[in-house]
Amino acid sequence: MSETKAPLESSERFKPVATRRDFLGLAAAWSAVAAFVMAMLGAMRLPMPSVFPESNSRAKLGRPAAFAKNSTTYFPKQRLWLFRGEDGFHALSSVCPHLGCIVERKEGGQFSCPCHGSKFDVEGNLTGGPAPKGLVSVELTVSPEGQLVADTLQEVPRGTVLNA
Ligand code: FES
Structure with a gap:
């Protein structure tokens, strides 16, 4: 088989x-x-914010004498514009109140947001676009050592000027 x-x-x-x-x-x-x-x-x-606002909202900008009269200085880290006029200092946040883009300063001193086209006049008032309000005026103080200090979390009424 x-x-x-x-x-x-x-x-x-x-x-x-x-x-x-x-x-x-x-x-x-x-x-x-x-x-x-x-x-x-x-x-x-998620529970950990990548930015701790309390830790970096206050920033020393320098001695007042370091800024010439009628000058404009931009501080990219603090995202603010510092203006020294005839009567003192004021500061505007460069963060767009719409969705947080950084606004650009144009030739004539107006501000424009590159993201969705909001426009602001030289004082920071809203003149057009989707932003719900104008640019934030930031509180300025003088530290005990004589430094200008900006607190980007403290909003002051527009037109507030610090004599320093
Ligand atoms: S973020 Fe500025 S207009 Fe939208």
């Missing part, structure tokens, strides 16, 4: 390690695990 040989493909030795279905299932499971881990890492960052 002759023995029939089984084809090679049916042998245990030639079975594929993983079928395509197994591979796709594992890939989907690992993708889900990776997405969950990334979402958790993102969620862990």
Whole structure:
């Protein structure tokens, strides 16, 4: 009696390690695990603000004598414009009250937001665009050492001037 040989493909030795279905299932499971881990890492960052306003809202700008009369100085780190007129100092935030872009100062002294086109006059009053209000006038004080100090979280009425 002759023995029939089984084809090679049916042998245990030639079975594929993983079928395509197994591979796709594992890939989907690992993708889900990776997405969950990334979402958790993102969620862990949420309660921590990346900027602590209390720590950097006050900034020394320099001695008043360092600014010439009728001069304008921009402080990019504090995002504010400092103006010295005939009667004293005032400061405007350069942060657009619409969605927070940095406004640009134009040739004539007006301000324009590059993001959605809000316009502000030389005093910072809103003249057009989607912003809900004008630029914020920032509080200025003089420190005990005689330095001008701006507090970008303290808004003062427009037209407030610091004599220093
Ligand atoms: S952020 Fe300035 S107009 Fe929208």
